Amino acid sequence: MTSTDDRNAGESGRTDTDASDDARQFGDLTLLATDITLDYPVRIAREEKTRGLFSSAGERGVVHAVRGVCLAARQGEFIGLVGRNGSGKSALLRVLAGVEAPTTGEVFAASKPQLMGVGAALMPHLTGLDNIRIGLLAMGLTPDEVQARIAQVAELADIGDSIRMPMRTYSSGMRARLRFSISVAAEPDIIMIDEALSTGDDAFRERSNQAMKDLIARSGTGFLVNHSAPVIRELCTRVVWMDKGEIVEDGETIRVMKDYSMFMNALRKHGEKKALEVKARYASTFEERIEDIRRGTVDT
Numbered sequence: 001m002t003s004t005d006d007r008n009a010g011e012s013g014r015t016d017t018d019a020s021d022d023a024r025q026f027g028d029l030t031l032l033a034t035d036i037t038l039d040y041p042v043r044i045a046r047e048e049k050t051r052g053l054f055s056s057a058g059e060r061g062v063v064h065a066v067r068g069v070c071l072a073a074r075q076g077e078f079i080g081l082v083g084r085n086g087s088g089k090s091a092l093l094r095v096l097a098g099v100e101a102p103t104t105g106e107v108f109a110a111s112k113p114q115l116m117g118v119g120a121a122l123m124p125h126l127t128g129l130d131n132i133r134i135g136l137l138a139m140g141l142t143p144d145e146v147q148a149r150i151a152q153v154a155e156l157a158d159i160g161d162s163i164r165m166p167m168r169t170y171s172s173g174m175r176a177r178l179r180f181s182i183s184v185a186a187e188p189d190i191i192m193i194d195e196a197l198s199t200g201d202d203a204f205r206e207r208s209n210q211a212m213k214d215l216i217a218r219s220g221t222g223f224l225v226n227h228s229a230p231v232i233r234e235l236c237t238r239v240v241w242m243d244k245g246e247i248v249e250d251g252e253t254i255r256v257m258k259d260y261s262m263f264m265n266a267l268r269k270h271g272e273k274k275a276l277e278v279k280a281r282y283a284s285t286f287e288e289r290i291e292d293i294r295r296g297t298v299d300t
């Protein structure tokens with residue numbers, strides 16, 4: 001059956017329905033990444049070569065940290081990045097956040113993403129309070145806004161009187177809490193978190209999870225790298241499973257986490273060969289993912 005729209009299609013073959021579908025699907029896009037690759041040149045020590053750890057014939061090799069990643073994110077999505085160690089999650093996050101340039105491909109973002117990572121810079125010789133002030137100013141808040149939010153940041157971090165001590169005296173958990181609290185207080189539209197939520201006690205985890213939910217309610221977009229399946233299941237509306245720098249599967253949280261856990265179980269119990277067979281069942285091609293993004297049919 002041919003619809004009116006189909007009959008009205010011009011030489012391009014596109015219809016009015018296609019155009020309004022595109023407007024609907026792309027209207028709430030907050031981030032689009034096209035064909036991202038990230039290569040790291042590495043020098044391979046002679047002894048590593050002779051032990052057969054690297055296949056490179058020369059002294060120099062390349063690590064393909066991210067390969068051919070296409071990704072579209074929308075308002076109100078909280079996207080979990082999962083994958084075994086070294087699968088490229090953190091590298092991809094750094095590229096999406098704009099802190100590292102991809103080797104190929106492009107990232108378009110509706111506003112500047114705020115990356116909270118384990119290594120995010122805070123100044124060790126300054127107090128927690130001074131780091132809050134500087135952090136919020138650096139994220140574009142006015143001095144009046146900074147003043148109005150300091151108490152809120154300190155309350156979320158909940159590190160007591162240490163807030164008046166130099167950061168170099170903090171434990172790694174305290175530093176992570178402060179970093180998280182500063183980043184959330186700036187209310188970024190796009191937030192990217194690398195493992196930060198796994199630090200801290202239960203009460204802090206609860207408060208930080210709530211802060212994430214508030215962000216989703218404000219129609220922001222979140223990305224979360226985390227090795228905890230319960231955390232991903234609780235917070236994420238969508239999950240991207242990566243392996244060897246590539247996206248294996250991108251879709252609805254429960255389904256992707258089920259497939260990913262089957263892969264990890266196979267890896268643990270039967271080794272790499274069996275795990276790759278499991279992975280092959282779920283892997284989509286580059287072209288299929290592009291088409292999913294174009295049509296907006298990535299399950300969300």
Ligand SMILES: Nc1ncnc2c1ncn2[C@@H]1O[C@H](COP(=O)(O)OP(=O)(O)OP(=O)(O)O)[C@@H](O)[C@H]1O
Nearest residue numbers: 040042063065083084085086087088089090091092
């Ligand atoms: N600066 C770098 N120089 C060379 N190789 C790097 C660099 N950073 C990351 N890599 C390599 O890129 C690949 C992807 O690393 P990445 O840290 O993104 O993995 P990940 O999935 O976040 O791992 P994990 O779960 O262990 O944190 C790995 O093989 C890693 O060794």
